[in-house]
Amino acid sequence: MSLQATSxxxxxxxxxxxxxGPRSIAxxxxxxxxxxxxxxxxxxxxxxxxxxxxxxxxxxxxxGVLVLLVAVVAAAISESxxxxxxxxxxxxxxxxxxxxxPIGAGTAGIEPMFFLMVLSGRVLGPGFGFVLGSVTMFASxxxxxxxxPWLPFQMLAMGWFAMGAGxxxxxxxLRGRAELAMLAGxxxxxAFAYGTVMNMAGWPFMSALASNVAFDPHAPVAANLARFVxxxxxxxxxxxxxxxxxxxxxxxxxxxxxxxxxxxxxxRAAFETPVTFDATEK
Numbered sequence: 282m283s284l285q286a287t288s289x290x291x292x293x294x295x296x297x298x299x300x301x302g303p304r305s306i307a308x309x310x311x312x313x314x315x316x317x318x319x320x321x322x323x324x325x326x327x328x329x330x331x332x333x334x335x336x337x338x339x340x341x342x343x344x345g346v347l348v349l350l351v352a353v354v355a356a357a358i359s360e361s362x363x364x365x366x367x368x369x370x371x372x373x374x375x376x377x378x379x380x381x382x383p384i385g386a387g388t389a390g391i392e393p394m395f396f397l398m399v400l401s402g403r404v405l406g407p408g409f410g411f412v413l414g415s416v417t418m419f420a421s422x423x424x425x426x427x428x429x430p431w432l433p434f435q436m437l438a439m440g441w442f443a444m445g446a447g448x449x450x451x452x453x454x455l456r457g458r459a460e461l462a463m464l465a466g467x468x469x470x471x472a473f474a475y476g477t478v479m480n481m482a483g484w485p486f487m488s489a490l491a492s493n494v495a496f497d498p499h500a501p502v503a504a505n506l507a508r509f510v511x512x513x514x515x516x517x518x519x520x521x522x523x524x525x526x527x528x529x530x531x532x533x534x535x536x537x538x539x540x541x542x543x544x545x546x547x548x549r550a551a552f553e554t555p556v557t558f559d560a561t562e563k
Contacts, residue, residue, distance in 0.1 A: 304356035305408045309444070312349035312411075316437035320481050346415065346433050353412055370546055371413055374401050378417035379424050392524050394421070395475075396531035397539070398439065399468045402446030403460075404543040414443030434482040442475050461536050468528035476521035480513055 301309070354368070374397070381394040398417065402410030415436040422428045422435070446467060455463070485496040494512040496505060 301406065301408050302356065305353060308349060308353040308356045309408060309411060312346065312353065312437075313441070315345050315349065316434075316441070319437070320434065320478065346436055350412055350415055353408055356408075366549070367547075371405075371409060371416065374413055375416040375420050378413075379420035382417075382421040383425055391527050393527060393531055395442070395472060395524060395528045396468060396535070398443040399446045399464055399471070399528065399532060400536060400539050400543060402443035403449060403452065403464060404540065404547060405447065406452070407444040407447030410443035410447035411440040414439035414441070431479075431482060434479065438475050438478045441478070442471050445471055460540075461533055464536060465529045465532040468532050469525045472525035472528050473521045476517045476524065477513055480509070480517055484509060484512055 378394045378397050378401075381397060382392065384391070384393055394417065398410075398414050401413055405413060418436045418439040419432070422432050446464065449463060449467060451460070451463075494508050494515060496508065500508070
């Protein structure tokens with residue numbers, strides 16, 4: 282009796298993103314719902330309430346996000362049969378993203394971490410992309426000392442950013458320039474979306490008496506929407522534009538090499554069906 286491997290050579294296999302099963306979808310839907318509630322509840326608070334810039338709700342939101350991230354990982358592992366190497370790869374990518382974030386910090390939105398999240402989300406799929414984005418932001422906060430009430434909101438926003446890349450069409454078929462153009466376009470738009478979502482975390486706590494672009498709990502929805510648009514244009518447009526341009530440039534220049542490396546790593550990390558052996562007789 283002898284054992285003979287029946288798997289195809291890795292060079293002939295296409296690395297596939299981790300598929301979402303029912304439990305993974307449920308976990309992602311739950312953590313996204315918690316995130317939307319965390320961002321949006323100040324708009325539902327009565328005008329007489331005393332809001333303190335998420336100082337009270339942020340610890341609870343952070344704890345809930347961590348628990349739900351574990352649930353997403355557990356669901357993805359159980360439904361996809363991933364091995365420990367796949368989880369280790371997430372740790373390596375999160376550490377790399379955390380190391381990239383301080384580069385250019387405070388300089389017109391030069392944040393190379395975002396392009397890595399786009400490409401990683403594309404290769405790993407929406408579930409692991411969401412976890413990677415959230416964990417990367419958490420690790421970078423520990424590295425740079427950026428821990429504060431804003432951290433759970435940054436984790437959620439970055440998780441959505443990477444998850445969106447995993448939801449783009451053609452993960453198994455689209456390759457080459459068309460894929461790069463799609464990823465660059467997504468990165469450009471998502472960079473603005475990330476900045477806009479993060480503005481939502483702090484804008485409701487500005488004093489309406491101090492600025493005519495601050496949130497006014499007494500004003501109608503249309504008026505507050507106009508105030509919010511003016512706030513984004515006045516405070517974050519330049520930063521978001523810099524982030525978007527850097528993401529596009531890095532995606533188009535470094536994207537082909539990084540995508541090849543990520544797809545090769547996913548094959549070796551057993552993101553696909555593991556090698557099987559058949560017993561043969563001599």
